[in-house]
Amino acid sequence: MCLAMEMSAAWGQVTVQPSQPQFLEAVHVTVPASALAEYSPSDTQVSMTGNSITVSVHLDSAPFGAPPAPLDVVVGQFPAGTYDVTVVTIGADGSTVVSNLGTAHFAVAARDKTKFTPLYDYSDHWWTPTESGWGIVLTQHISGEIFAAWFVYGNDGKPIWYVIPGGSWTGGAFVGTIYRTTGPYFGGAFNPANVASTAAGTGTLTFSDFSHATFSYTVDGVSGTKTIERLQF
Secondary structure, three states: OEOHHHOOOOOOOOEEEOOOOOOOOEEEEEEOHHHHOOEEEEEEEEEEEOOEEEEEEEEEEOOOOOOOOOEEEEEEEOOOEEEEEEEEEEOOOOOOEEEEEEEEEEEEOOOOOOOOOOOOOOOEEEEOHHHOOOEEEEEEOOOOOEEEEEEEEOOOOOEEEEEEOOOEEEOOEEEEEEEEEEOOOOOOOOOHHHOEEEEEEEEEEEEOOOOEEEEEEEEOOEEEEEEEEEOOO
16 A cells, blocks of 8 residues: 655755766666655556656555665666756655655766777676577676676586687677686685686687677687677566
8 A cells, every 4th residue: 555645745855866967877766764664665657757856656555574675766877968856755556656755867968989989888687599598698898898707618518718808899799708717615714815717719709689688608629619699688
């Protein structure tokens, strides 16, 4: 049952993360649990008119004895410009504004056209569906830099991990050095001094669209190319 009707306004509680988002970086709007009293957000709706964004929130009472949950909503990715965000609570009818939790303002800088930055975010788990058992996990920063973790099997059939901790873009292809790492056993004390990385080859990720790519590699003199796609859950 929605109990937002009992809420009072909590001005100044709305913040934007990151505070200075870059071009097409995901923008989060947050409200701390302390501003929600004993209630927790159960549903949100995001609407936009011009450069004004409204986040409408349904609030339900938190389970007995449980603390309320903070609000954290991704409102979108935006081109250069200035934007205003207002967060309101709405009644059970889904439209009546009950209270205003506050407002925030943010500005997005223009895209740096002097360097290549992909429009898509390729962060995901990628694989070849007909070869279940290995894969490559990509994490892409807003700068376009990619960290890749490639888990496969060695010549002895035992699992082995490689990483591409960065690289450079040439058009739609990302190229970086592949490293093999070793370190202390996870079940004991971790000593960073025992971590070592060795350059093992190079890898190239070439993206044909949002969900499909090829991964070409040369590792310890062994070369190959795999067609990969995003893992669908």
